[in-house]
Amino acid sequence: xxxxxxxxxxxxxxxxxxxxxxxxxxxxxxxxxxxxxxxxxxxxxxxxxxxxxxxxxxxxxxxxxxxxxxxxxxxxxxxxxxxxxxxxxxxxxxxxxxxxxxxxxxxxxxxxxxxxxxxxxxxxxxxxxxxxxxxxxxxxxxxxxxxxxxxxxxxxxxxxxxxxxxxxxxxxxxxxxxxxxxxxxxxxxxxxxxxxxxxxxxxxxxxxxxxxxxxxxxxxxxxxxxxxxxxxxxxxxxxxxxxxxxxxxxxxxxxxxxxxxxxxxxxxxxxxxxxxxxxxxxxxxxxxxxxxxxxxxxxxxxxxxxxxxxxxxxxxxxxxxxxxxxxxxxxxxxxxxxxxxxxxxxxxxxxxxxxxxxxxxxxxxxxxxxxxxxxxxxxxxxxxxxxxxxxxxxxxxxxxxxxxxxxxxxxxxxxxxxxxxxxxxxxxxxxxxxxxxxxxxxxxxxxxxxxxxxxxxxxxxxxxxxxxxxxxxxxxxxxxxxxxxxxxxxxxxxxxxxxxxxxxxxxxxxxxxxxxxxxxxxxxxxxxxxxxxxxxxxxxxxxxxxxxxxxxxxxxxxxxxxxxxxxxxxxxxxxxxxxxxxxxxxxxxxxxxxxxxxxxxxxxxxxxxxxxxxxxxxxxxxxxxxxxxxxxxxxxxxxxxxxxxxxxxxxxxxxxxxxxxxxxxxxxxxxxxxxxxxxxxxxxxxxxxx
Amino acid sequence: xxxxxxxxxxxxxxxxxxxxxxxxxxxxxxxxxxxxxxxxxxxxxxxxxxxxxxxxxxxxxxxxxxxxxxxxxxxxxxx
Numbered sequence: 108x109x110x111x112x113x114x115x116x117x118x119x120x121x122x123x124x125x126x127x128x129x130x131x132x133x134x135x136x137x138x139x140x141x142x143x144x145x146x147x148x149x150x151x152x153x154x155x156x157x158x159x160x161x162x163x164x165x166x167x168x169x170x171x172x173x174x175x176x177x178x179x180x181x182x183x184x185x186x187x188x189x190x191x192x193x194x195x196x197x198x199x200x201x202x203x204x205x206x207x208x209x210x211x212x213x214x215x216x217x218x219x220x221x222x223x224x225x226x227x228x229x230x231x232x233x234x235x236x237x238x239x240x241x242x243x244x245x246x247x248x249x250x251x252x253x254x255x256x257x258x259x260x261x262x263x264x265x266x267x268x269x270x271x272x273x274x275x276x277x278x279x280x281x282x283x284x285x286x287x288x289x290x291x292x293x294x295x296x297x298x299x300x301x302x303x304x305x306x307x308x309x310x311x312x313x314x315x316x317x318x319x320x321x322x323x324x325x326x327x328x329x330x331x332x333x334x335x336x337x338x339x340x341x342x343x344x345x346x347x348x349x350x351x352x353x354x355x356x357x358x359x360x361x362x363x364x365x366x367x368x369x370x371x372x373x374x375x376x377x378x379x380x381x382x383x384x385x386x387x388x389x390x391x392x393x394x395x396x397x398x399x400x401x402x403x404x405x406x407x408x409x410x411x412x413x414x415x416x417x418x419x420x421x422x423x424x425x426x427x428x429x430x431x432x433x434x435x436x437x438x439x440x441x442x443x444x445x446x447x448x449x450x451x452x453x454x455x456x457x458x459x460x461x462x463x464x465x466x467x468x469x470x471x472x473x474x475x476x477x478x479x480x481x482x483x484x485x486x487x488x489x490x491x492x493x494x495x496x497x498x499x500x501x502x503x504x505x506x507x508x509x510x511x512x513x514x515x516x517x518x519x520x521x522x523x524x525x526x527x528x529x530x531x532x533x534x535x536x537x538x539x540x541x542x543x544x545x546x547x548x549x550x551x552x553x554x555x556x557x558x559x560x561x562x563x564x565x566x567x568x569x570x571x572x573x574x575x576x577x578x579x580x581x582x583x584x585x586x587x588x589x590x591x592x593x594x595x596x597x598x599x600x601x602x603x604x605x606x607x608x609x610x611x612x613x614x615x616x617x618x619x620x621x622x623x624x625x626x627x628x629x630x631x632x633x634x635x636x637x638x639x640x641x642x643x644x645x646x647x648x649x650x651x652x653x654x655x656x657x658x659x660x661x662x663x664x665x666x667x668x669x670x671x672x673x674x675x676x677x678x679x680x681x682x683x684x685x686x687x688x689x690x691x692x693x694x695x696x697x698x699x700x701x702x703x704x705x706x707x708x709x710x711x712x713x714x715x716x717x718x719x720x721x722x723x724x725x726x727x728x729x730x731x732x733x734x735x736x737x738x739x740x741x742x743x744x745x746x747x748x749x750x751x752x753x754x755x756x757x758x759x760x761x762x763x764x765x766x767x768x769x770x771x772x773x774x775x776x777x778x779x780x781x782x783x784x785x786x787x788x789x790x791x792x793x794x795x796x797x
Numbered sequence: 798x799x800x801x802x803x804x805x806x807x808x809x810x811x812x813x814x815x816x817x818x819x820x821x822x823x824x825x826x827x828x829x830x831x832x833x834x835x836x837x838x839x840x841x842x843x844x845x846x847x848x849x850x851x852x853x854x855x856x857x858x859x860x861x862x863x864x865x866x867x868x869x870x871x872x873x874x875x876x
Binding site: 168173199382479593 | 818841843855
C-alpha cells in the first residue's frame with residue numbers, strides 16, 4: 108500500500124494533538140526526535156487505499172524558531188522526507204495562525220489546512236469559505252472540529268487529493284517584494300530547497316539557509332544581488348528590518364484573505380470573566396497556592412494508598428520468585444537485590460501519576476499559563492521564570508517527574524537553572540532519613556520545627572543558588588517572558604488518560620532496566636567478597652543445634668559479610684574525606700547507597716548498625732545511632748541529604764534531558780561539593796558555639 | 798509612550814517594536830506588529846507582569862518586554 112507521509116504543523120494551542128486522538132482506526136507510536144528529548148508522536152491509519160502517516164511536530168509560532176521545540180519543527184520541515192504538510196489552525200485566531208501558514212507555504216510543498224475548533228467558531232456566528240480560500244491561494248482547506256469529530260474524513264480526502272494532484276500553494280506577496288524575490292531567485296543555481304523559498308528566506312535573513320548557500324560558487328554573485336534587493340525593499344517600506352517587513356506583509360495578506368473568506372464570530376468572553384478572579388492582582392497568588400497545595404495533598408495522601416499495595420505486591424512477588432528458583436546467586440540477587448529495589452521505585456508510580464494528572468489538568472484547562480503569569484514576579488527575583496514553579500514544586504514529590512516537568516520551560520537556560528536546583532527541594536524518599544535523625548537527636552518538642560526548617564531551608568537555598576547560577580554562570584540579559592494565555596477549555600479525558608498511560612509505560616520501562624541494573628550492582632558490592640566468611644560460619648552454624656542460635660549466627664555472618672564487602676572497603680577508603688564532618692564509615696556507606704535510592708539510606712544504616720530489619724521508627728536503631736554518632740555528625744548527615752546528588756533514577760533522567768556533557772558533569776559534582784561545604788560550616792559553627 | 802505605561806482597560810496602536818532579535822521575531826509572531834491595536838487587560842500588583850489583548854489573543858509579558866513596544870494611546874475606547 109502506498110504511504111503518504113504527512114508533517115503535522117501548527118501554532119501552540121490549536122488542538123493538534125486533540126485532532127490526532129480523534130482519528131478513528133489509527134495506531135499511535137510515541138518516541139523522541141533524534142538527538143533531543145522532544146516527544147515525537149506518529150499516527151498511522153488507512154484511507155482510500157493509502158496508508159496515511161502523520162508526524163506531529165511541536166507547536167510553533169514561526170519558522171524563525173525561538174525555543175528548542177520550534178527548532179525541531181523547522182529542522183524537520185527543512186531536512187526530513189515527507190510528502191505533504193497538514194497545517195492545523197484555530198478558527199478563532201485565523202489571522203495570527205495564517206502568518207505561520209504562509210511561511211510554511213513558501214516551502215512549496217503540497218499543503219492542506221484544517222480550520223480546527225470550527226464548532227466553537229460557528230456557534231459564535233463565524234463562517235469560513237474554504238472554496239474561496241482555495242481559489243485565492245491554492246491550498247485545500249477543511250473546517251473541522253476535533254472535539255465534535257466533524258470534517259475529519261473530508262479533511263483526509265483533501266489530503267489525498269492534494270497528494271495525488273501534487274497541488275502546491277500559491278501565496279504571493281506584494282509586487283515590489285515579488286520582484287525582488289525573482290531577482291534573488293535568478294542568482295540561485297542548485298540548492299536542495301525550492302529556489303523561491305530559498306530566496307525568501309535569504310531576504311528574511313534566515314541563518315540556516317544562509318549557511319547553506321555560503322559555500323556555493325555562485326555565492327558572491329548572489330550576495331551582491333541580495334544586498335541590492337534588501338536595499339530596494341528597505342527604501343520602499345521605510346523600515347530597516349526586512350524580517351519585520353515580511354512579517355507585516357504576511358499579516359496584511361492574512362487580514363486581506365480573512366475579510367474575503369471569513370465571517371467573524373462574536374468574541375468569546377468566558378475566559379476574560381474567569382481571569383477576573385483567577386489572575387486577580389491580589390487574589391491570584393493565594394488562589395494559585397491553594398491549587399498547588401490541593402494537588403500535593405492528593406499526590407501524597409491518595410498516592411500512598413496504592414503505594415502500600417504495590418509494596419506488598421512486590422514483596423509477595425519476591426517470595427514467590429524465591430520459592431520458585433533453586434538456591435544460588437541468581438535467586439539471591441533477585442530476591443535480596445533487584446526485586447525489592449525495583450519495588451521501592453515502582454511504589455512511587457501512583458504518586459507520580461497523580462502529580463502528572465494534576466499538572467496535565469492545569470495545562471489542558473489553560474490555568475498553567477496563568478500560574479506562570481501569577482508567579483513570574485516572585486521567581487524573577489531569583490533569576491527564574493514563572494513557569495519554573497511547577498517543576499520546582501514537583502521536586503518535593505520526586506525529582507524524576509520534576510525534571511520531566513521542566514520541559515514546560517521553553518528557554519534552555521531557564522530550564523537548566525531550574526533543573527540544577529530541583530534536587531534542593533527535598534523529595535519524598537528523603538523523609539525517612541530526616542525522621543530517623545531528627546527523632547534521635549532533637550528534643551521531641553522541637554522535632555516538628557526542625558523538620559519544617561529542613562524543607563523550607565532546602566527550598567530557599569535552591570532559590571538562592573538559582574540566583575547565583577544566573578549571576579555567575581548564565582550572565583547576560585534575563586530571558587524574556589512573552590507567553591500566550593490560551594482560552595480556558597474543558598479537559599479531554601481520553602487525551603489525559605492516554606498521556607498517563609504513556610508516562611506509565613515509560614516509567615516502568617526505566618524501572619525494569621536501569622533501576623534493576625543499579626540495584627543489582629549495589630547488592631553485589633555489599634555481598635562480596637564473602638567466600639571465607641561463609642566457609643567459617645557454615646561450620647559454626649552446623650555445630651549449633653538450636654534454631655535461634657542458628658539465626659543469630661546467620662545474622663552475625665551477614666553482618667561480617669557486609670563489613671568486609673567491597674562497599675565497606677569503599678566506605679573505609681573514603682572515611683578520611685568525611686572525618687571533618689564527624690561521620691563514620693557506616694554513615695559514609697549509607698550516604699553512598701543513597702545515591703542508588705534515598706530509601707536505602709535508612710535500611711543501610713540499620714544493617715550496618717546491626718539493627719536487623721529496622722525501619723525509621725525502630726527504637727533500637729534510634730538508640731544505637733544516638734549512642735554511636737555525635738550530634739555534629741547527625742547535623743552533617745541531614746545537611747548532606749538535603750543537598751547532595753539525588754538518586755540514580757533522578758540523575759539518569761537529568762542526563763537524558765540535558766544533552767551537554769559540561770552540564771552533566773557540573774550537575775554530577777556541584778551538589779556534592781555544596782553539600783560538603785554546607786555540612787562542614789554547620790559542624791564548625793556547632794563546635795565553636797558549644 | 799510605551800505599552801507598560803497604559804492603564805488597565807486602555808488601548809493603544811503599536812507604533813514601533815524596539816526589541817532586538819530573537820525577541821522581536823517572537824513578539825511579531827505573537828501578533829505585535831505596527832498598526833495593531835493592543836489593550837491592557839490586567840497587570841500584577843507591582844506592574845511586573847502584564848496581560849494584554851492583541852488581535853483577540855491573550856498574551857502575558859513582563860514590564861521589560863512591554864517597554865520594548867511603542868504605542869499611541871487610543872482615546873475614548875470602551876468595550
